[in-house]
Amino acid sequence: MSDTPAVRGQAIGSLLRPAYLTAARADFRAGRSTAADLKAVEDRAALEALRLQEAAGLDVVNDGEMRRTSFMDHLLATVPGALDHEAPIAADSESGGTYEVDNPIAVVERITPGRNIGVEEYVYLRGRTDRPVKITVPSPLMLYGFWSAERTAGVYPDPFDLFADWTALLRAQIEELAALGCTRVQIDAPDMAVLVDEEQRRAREELGISVERTLSEGCALIDSLAAVPGVSVSLHLCKGNFRGMWAASGGYGWLAERVFARTPHVDTYLLEYDDERSGDFSPLAALPEDKRVVLGLVSTKRDEVEPLEGLLARVGEASRYVDRERVSVSPQCGFASVAAGANLISAATQAAKLYRVAELAAAL
Numbered sequence: 001m002s003d004t005p006a007v008r009g010q011a012i013g014s015l016l017r018p019a020y021l022t023a024a025r026a027d028f029r030a031g032r033s034t035a036a037d038l039k040a041v042e043d044r045a046a047l048e049a050l051r052l053q054e055a056a057g058l059d060v061v062n063d064g065e066m067r068r069t070s071f072m073d074h075l076l077a078t079v080p081g082a083l084d085h086e087a088p089i090a091a092d093s094e095s096g097g098t099y100e101v102d103n104p105i106a107v108v109e110r111i112t113p114g115r116n117i118g119v120e121e122y123v124y125l126r127g128r129t130d131r132p133v134k135i136t137v138p139s140p141l142m143l144y145g146f147w148s149a150e151r152t153a154g155v156y157p158d159p160f161d162l163f164a165d166w167t168a169l170l171r172a173q174i175e176e177l178a179a180l181g182c183t184r185v186q187i188d189a190p191d192m193a194v195l196v197d198e199e200q201r202r203a204r205e206e207l208g209i210s211v212e213r214t215l216s217e218g219c220a221l222i223d224s225l226a227a228v229p230g231v232s233v234s235l236h237l238c239k240g241n242f243r244g245m246w247a248a249s250g251g252y253g254w255l256a257e258r259v260f261a262r263t264p265h266v267d268t269y270l271l272e273y274d275d276e277r278s279g280d281f282s283p284l285a286a287l288p289e290d291k292r293v294v295l296g297l298v299s300t301k302r303d304e305v306e307p308l309e310g311l312l313a314r315v316g317e318a319s320r321y322v323d324r325e326r327v328s329v330s331p332q333c334g335f336a337s338v339a340a341g342a343n344l345i346s347a348a349t350q351a352a353k354l355y356r357v358a359e360l361a362a363a364l
Helices: 019-029 035-056 117-126 140-146 159-180 190-196 198-206 211-225 253-262 282-286 308-318 347-362
Strands: 083-085 089-092 098-101 104-107 134-138 184-188 232-237 268-272 292-298 327-331
Touching: 019 035, 035 117, 035 347, 104 140, 117 134, 117 159, 134 159, 140 159, 140 190, 140 211, 159 211, 184 211, 190 198, 190 211, 190 232, 190 253, 198 211, 211 253, 232 253, 253 282, 292 308, 292 347, 308 327, 308 347, 327 347
Parallel strands: 134 184, 184 232, 232 268, 268 292, 292 327
Antiparallel strands: 083 104, 089 098
16 A cells, blocks of 8 residues: 555545636637636636635545546547547536537547646646645546547557557656656546446447456556556546436446456555445455545435435445445545536535535544
8 A cells, every 4th residue: 555645535536617617618719718818717716626625624635627628638638639520519518508529539640748737737736735636637448439440440450559558648647747746646447447337348349449458458557557656546437427427337346356456556446336326335345455445425416415424324334345444435426527518416515515525534
């Protein structure tokens, strides 16, 4: 286990984007403002997100992904020249109205280094808080959605060569963050988590991407990112999060026994446990003794705040399988993993849920 102090309560990543940020982004896309204008608005939103997490009492903070329109932007901002796009999509914002979002569909060129959005996020926050700052990055295997036998195979005949190239770029970005003082990075891996669902495994094979290679070579790629010295890396295994909807159903048992043992450098696993679809806590028995688990007990999909007593009871159930001192808590996912598909809850409920996470963490 990493020497980095344990975190008992944290947010996952994204928070609801305020209406003024959505409007500013629309103005920038329409040419009515400059990049500097947009950055100033992003700075304001990021600072508000930071102060909310501090006020709630969370142990580690981030910027709510206010500089992103999707949790995938860390990837998409890095390799924009390698992606082929279709026409932008008109999307509804959580604050009303519509705006356009990019629509990348396939990698068509070798990927090369580009913007490191994580550095921008970290540099802005590090001097504005006394709490550890966490940066989130998408799993290298998230590029499976941009690999096409028809359009990508000319440059990457083997999709795992594409994943390996992105891993190398991402490792360099994490090393850059480490050099700046960042000690916490979270890898978001819905690409891995949805494989608990047999239909998702079948669909992945139909794309020409081997599930077995995903669980062997893919885990090795993820683990190489977790081996950056001085950085505590966590792996978030989420099963989908778009307007309160999910992409896969099933307990973690099938996945836990395959992933935990193959990612020895990962310090912490963040698992969603906000409903019956998540399964029971028995897979936690497979957690190696030097690892921690973050239970995503507070739902970002429902607009009511969970009672503290019920959440504590859930922690008690989990502690039958893993020592309580190795348990932390969080929401089950972000509140707006994709800004255009934000979960249908209010900003007030979002704040109340973050306070509840901190209250639960203090009671562990």
